[in-house]
Amino acid sequence: MLLIACPWCGPRDETEFVNGGEAHIDRPTPAESVSDADWAAYLFFHDNPRGWLAERWVHAFGCRQWFNVERDTVTHEIRRVWRLGEPRA
Amino acid sequence: MSGAYSALQLVRNALTGHRGWPKAWRSPQPRPAYDVVIIGGGGHGLATAYYLARNHGVRNVAVLEKGWIGGGNTGRNTTIVRSDYYYPESAAFFDRSVTLYEGLSQDLNFNVMFSQRGMLTIGHSRGEMDFRRKLVNGMRLNGIDLEMVDEAQARAMCPLLNPSPSARYPILGGMVQRRAGTVRHDAVVWGYARAADRLGVDIIQNCAVTGVRRDPVSGAVTGVETTRGLIGAGKVGLAVAGHSSVVAAMAGFRLPLRSYALQAFVSEPLKPVLDMVVSSSVLNIYVSQSDKGGLVLGGNLDPYASYAQRGNPPTMEAVLSGLIEMIPAFSRVRLLRQWAGIVDYAHDSSPVLGLSPVANFFLNCGWGGGGFKAIPAGGETFAHTVATGQPHPLIKAFSLDRFRDQALVDEAAAAGIEH
Secondary structure, three states: OOEEEEOOOEEEEHHHOEEEEEOOOOOOOOHHHOOHHHHHHHHOOOOOOOOEEEEEEEOOOOOOOEEEEEEEOOOOOEEEEEEOOOOOO | OOOOOOHHHHHHHHHOOOOOOOOOOOOOOOOOEEEEEEEOOOHHHHHHHHHHHHHHOOOOEEEEOOOOOOOOHHHOOOOEEOOOOOOHHHHHHHHHHHHHHHOHHHHHOOOOOOEOOOEEEEEOOHHHHHHHHHHHHHHHHOOOOEEEEEHHHHHHHOOOOOOOOOOOOOOOEEEEEOOOEEOOHHHHHHHHHHHHHHOOOEEEOOOOEEEEEEOOOOOOEEEEEEOOEEEEEEEEEEOOHHHHHHHHHHHOOOOOOEEEEEEEEEEEEOOOOOOOEEEEOOOOEEEEEOOOOEEEEEEEEEEEEOOOOOOOHHHHHHHHHHHHHHOHHHHHOOEEEEEEEEEEEOOOOOOEEEEOOOOOEEEEEOOHHHOHHHHHHHHHHHHHHHHHOOOOHHHHHHOOHHHHOOOOOOHHHHOOOOO
16 A cells, blocks of 8 residues: 655545546647657657656545656655646656 | 377376476587577477477477476467457468467477467447457458357356446357367477477576677677577577567667556456456456466556566556456455566557668567467567568568558557557
8 A cells, every 4th residue: 555645635545536647647748749659659659667766646535636756666665746736756 | 290299198207106207308518609599488489499400400499498398478478379359461461370279289290289269358338348249240341250249148157257237347148269269378388398399409597698799890690698508599589578678788789668557366266157268458458267277367567667566556456447347256255366467569569570780680579468368479470581581471561670660550549459
């Protein structure tokens, strides 16, 4: 069971949250001139590391806010939580 | 074939205390180079090596396994074989796999114990029954042996189903594939390993791949770096299930996959109580009873990316709740073991097979939770792909290019299942 520190509500059980996949993926623009390969990269070809992964979560059964989490995919340790719009580093 | 397993050999060895059985495969030192190196000594890797040698005459082949063969997902799955897929591409591929499984014991001279006990997927509402009828009609048009059963027929097949008329998820019937069943998973690994070894394939265990060598000019793959040294390769096949993204990164490209933990459970052994596979897509549970008497069950993925072969307690609770809702009589059964394997999913829950962006580097990945049932056809078609350099006709629709071309084979949406 993960204990996830929501930036608004504090630490809560993982069952209150829903995972939203990799964080900090920018939508390519302008849409009409994006190539098929770039759309595919944006939609499907994401990071899938064995180790640290920056990902989005939503506090679905709490404040319903989205935020970012850096989590190790092997140990599941969470070392950083930050709000949307804040820089990754 | 000398040394073939037979009833006569069994009797002879029984009389001599079973001390005369030879090793089923060699443990050779890796040679400096091979025509083909297959990364991953699970079912798909070993089957590919076998069909390369048998169907294509390519015998200078090594299968590299970082642990022991069959120690990954092939040894962790719930051993169900079925072909109830909706789209024609999936149906053709997975039904070929069931057909190959039907003849596999004879083919490999190794009893893989394919028990075609049938699989019942129950429906819980009129809406779901209509949906399943649509699926069954589609599958029958594709030549798959699916049929609808009403509530009385479902209960006759599986008398333990939740009998309560006031159940939260009442049982109204379901769909059945009678050719579906269970296979002894270790036997598939050992059978393919033995048969491949006898055709000259080197099976090299405790040999983890740590890097992929590519020609600096052409970019084509030339070999792999391993914990047992550099091994040259004319062609490389990737068959490592949940770690495909990790090896692809070594070769310098990304895959459209995410890795998740998928849990499975085995109960204490019971007397025979369940003679088919029963599942529910609403309760997210599937269960069968093994020959040793244990209930073998599983459910949904853990809900976030993971390379931890453990599984988390909330998913465990959800899976077991689903079991008890479907078959309340199992509520006092105790579990013996729980584990998880790492499965890689594409967005459409279909596999990613065939060519890669790197020349002479081929893909067999993205099986999600459905890789075991696909082993014979996966190996057969992957061997064709590696040997000829062109994707086998049965796997053309599952190419990596389908993501760029927006030509997904969306089984996740079509059949409403995870895999």
